Amino acid sequence: MIRIENAGHRFRPEHWLFRELSVTFPSGRIAAILGPNGCGKTTLLRAICGSLVLAEGSIAIDGHVGFVPQALTADQSYCAIDMVLLGRSRYLGRFSSPGRKDRERAYECLEEVGLVSLAEQRYDRLSGGQRQLILLARALASDCKVLVLDEPASALDIANQGVVLRLLLRLAGSLGLTVLFTTHHPDHAIGIADTTLLMQRDAAHITGPTETVLTEGNLTRMYGVPVRRVDVDADEETAAAIVPLHGLRTKLPDLSVER
Ligand SMILES: Nc1ncnc2c1ncn2[C@@H]1O[C@H](COP(=O)(O)OP(=O)(O)OP(=O)(O)O)[C@@H](O)[C@H]1O
Numbered sequence: 001m002i003r004i005e006n007a008g009h010r011f012r013p014e015h016w017l018f019r020e021l022s023v024t025f026p027s028g029r030i031a032a033i034l035g036p037n038g039c040g041k042t043t044l045l046r047a048i049c050g051s052l053v054l055a056e057g058s059i060a061i062d063g064h065v066g067f068v069p070q071a072l073t074a075d076q077s078y079c080a081i082d083m084v085l086l087g088r089s090r091y092l093g094r095f096s097s098p099g100r101k102d103r104e105r106a107y108e109c110l111e112e113v114g115l116v117s118l119a120e121q122r123y124d125r126l127s128g129g130q131r132q133l134i135l136l137a138r139a140l141a142s143d144c145k146v147l148v149l150d151e152p153a154s155a156l157d158i159a160n161q162g163v164v165l166r167l168l169l170r171l172a173g174s175l176g177l178t179v180l181f182t183t184h185h186p187d188h189a190i191g192i193a194d195t196t197l198l199m200q201r202d203a204a205h206i207t208g209p210t211e212t213v214l215t216e217g218n219l220t221r222m223y224g225v226p227v228r229r230v231d232v233d234a235d236e237e238t239a240a241a242i243v244p245l246h247g248l249r250t251k252l253p254d255l256s257v258e259r
Pocket residue numbers: 011017035036037038039040041042043044
């Protein structure tokens with residue numbers, strides 16, 4: 001559970017990124033944060049993870065937080081499994097090194113993200129998407145109760161986006177984790193998030209059940225770009241896509257008519 005009460009933060013006088021923000025994200029549920037670039041999403045995540053002290057308000061969390069940043073550079077001697085083992089550091093004494101159980105757990109977590117085959121590869125030579133999955137495995141290896149992810153799918157192809165979204169569903173549903181992620185993909189929030197927090201540039205925000213928050217109207221107002229929601233009913237699932245109308249092309253001529 002993450003309970004945010006009356007939170008506010010600013011880096012410059014008179015420029016609040018968010019203010020009077022109160023919301024609770026319960027255990028076993030998934031929450032998404034959306035908002036325009038620079039509105040303060042990562043700043044809020046940093047406050048939740050304890051790496052930033054809020055100017056106002058408080059945040060209470062039950063249990064260890066695992067954080068998945070957008071990207072992380074590492075010493076060139078680190079391979080993928082070393083990065084995942086860093087997640088075990090909270091179990092290790094000051095001068096001790098990971099033991100057999102830690103390595104087993106690290107491999108389990110690599111398995112979760114489908115990258116066991118890359119365990120011995122140098123981390124700094126992995127692709128952006130592979131690194132993102134390794135950082136997710138690192139957070140899982142810490143056996144966190146609260147999982148906070150900053151744009152976890154930003155570097156992933158659509159197949160791996162599905163891998164991560166399904167994994168988040170399972171972590172919340174079967175293991176009871178509190179999952180909170182930021183995203184620029186409204187359809188990811190519609191797909192898996194129970195609750196959504198929309199942050200705006202003027203420090204205002206909207207929060208509530210995802211279906212009531214991610215409406216065409218709210219998204220259009222927030223981004224200043226008209227959007228349409230398209231619902232797809234396929235064989236065994238329904239999915240929704242949010243389509244922005246950027247005004248890139250006028251309608252193409254209908255070529256199907258025989259002349
Ligand atoms: N340590 C800092 N000192 C001063 N300003 C900062 C600091 N960290 C962030 N900012 C500023 O605060 C604003 C919000 O940054 P933040 O990274 O939280 O935005 P964001 O919503 O996550 O953006 P994006 O969607 O682009 O990732 C930005 O204008 C950023 O430049």
